[in-house]
Amino acid sequence: MRKNYGPIYVAPIAFWLIAFLSVPLLITLSYSFMEKGLYGGVELKFSLAAYKSLLNTAVLKVLLNTIVIAVASTAIMVALALPTAYYIARSPVKNLLLMLIIIPFWTNFLIRIYAWIAILGSNGLLNSFLISTGLLDEHIQFLYNRYAIILVIIYTTIPFAIFPLYSTIEKFDFSLIEAAMDLGASKFRALWLVMIPNIRSGITTAILFTFIPTFGNFAVPQLVGGTDSWMLGNLIVRELNITRNWPLASSISVVLTSVTMIGVLFFMRSQSKKEL
């Protein structure tokens, strides 16, 4: 009999996932059903107070804002990444182009956000440029609104859309495009009718890989967003550190995680059905 080493192989990852994913999630879930402690922390008493205060319009407004930003950024990223990935996959210098997309990743995430502050700020590069060319008379604040958040999120997250799209387009059989053109389609219609349906798995992955980090994003709205463009992540931090309402922070986290998970499951289900 051969020994089954399976459990030994999966032990490290199982330990990791239990200790750093399942247990924290369970703690968060149970905190959300408890009473808030006076100076933070929780009282070990069952309570639905946290969920009741979620229905507050201020929280719902943040939720709505988060959804709008996440959906808009994801849509723009996939729309931009598709032609980019196509171009790279068809280019004779694809490795170089891929490298150019990876290089910004060598810079710290926060530094890349601060770079945008330096560009968009009221004394930033963009303002100086527009004023020096006479297009603007006075300084404009481009920062601290929803559009700045979307712009910076797209900048930091778009490689996660480009890479999965690139890998499926690269494997796509382009003789199918020639066949479609041979049968009477223009180049654009051939790509739309034949390539898009056949790279669906890449599009699904690109949507998931961009929507999930955007939905839970905290640093970008914190640094380039204003108080009226808060996202759920900012709310959690405030409830945890400033208001010190841990059950509320936990309940928002639960909502955020659930919305993401339900969305992902629903999306994956609808995609796998189409695969037959």
Add this chain to the structure above:
Amino acid sequence: MKSSQVTIENVSKRFGDFVALNNTSLTISKGGFYSLLGPSGCGKTTLLRIIGGFEMPSEGAVYFDGVNVLPLPPNKRHVNTIFQSYALFPHLTVFENVAFPLRLKKVANAEIKRAVEENLALVKMETESKKYPRQLSGGQKQRIAIARALINQPQVLLLDEPLSALDAKLRQHMLLELDAIHDKVGITFIYVTHDQAEALSVSDQVCVLNKGQIQQIGTPAEIYESPANEFVARFIGETNYIRGKVVAVTDAENAVFESPEYGKFNIWLDKKVQLGSSVALTVRPEKIRIAPGKPSNLPPDVNVLRGTVEDMIYTGFQTKYFVRVNGAKEPLIVFRQHVQYFMDEKPINWKDEVSVWWDTKDSFMVEVN
């Protein structure tokens, strides 16, 4: 269906320094089954892609019925292609694959249904319309590709090595079916292949290409029986190739040929030749007869050589003998058909002394190259 005459005029195609096609001109007649035959890299696929509109020639022009089609993109030419890989759309059913060109033209649903069913019936695939390409065998995919390519009623159908992915038996079968479909639809077929047996068996005309140059254009029998040069002679079927000189011209049709390896023999002048010029002679292996020892009752007008059986390959319907004539660099190849195997006069074995002979009219002169 309407069919077109295709004229290629002085077409050249270069990829950087590489010359894929060099100043090629040919005319493909309306409704014909025309083959472009040659080894890989000979330019046949490039020529097909130029006709189809997927490649622009560096020089020259392509006419369909006298109209230059070079400015037209593939979707504006009345030509459809069957690709080597079939190029069926994996996300669509068989029905939708065949319907694709009609859907692009926004044809009414009832008309699409009628046309698709008619084309699927043409390739005997009407029962598979709901399947996806991955559920089909290679031969079935091939049929769907044909149905799809014909639904636009092209005037010319281009076939790019369409059978190369099929096994030998199926290939034979599909070839006959292609021929039947060609007879039924009556449009011009341009068939690219590296397989000489395929080209010979179905074509009206064959164009043999090598290194971007046309070597010979002719009917299959002309190409096989009277090859224009060494390349064609060696590429089409097997042959014996003997170099030498014309040493005497007997009359208008006969001459004496001398080879340093085989000595003198009589040849039939299938083309005009200068006395003393270097030529080569090809004799197809099935034209050569073989018998053990020295047969006494040989017919007149034959050339006889004596040699030793160096090797033999039995392939069922025939045996292939390699006969070494004293002093020759290469053995002669001789086929003997087993029409009545058990009654063959005397069996021939390895190392046997044999005589081989052929009718003087069965050899052909080719240019030395």
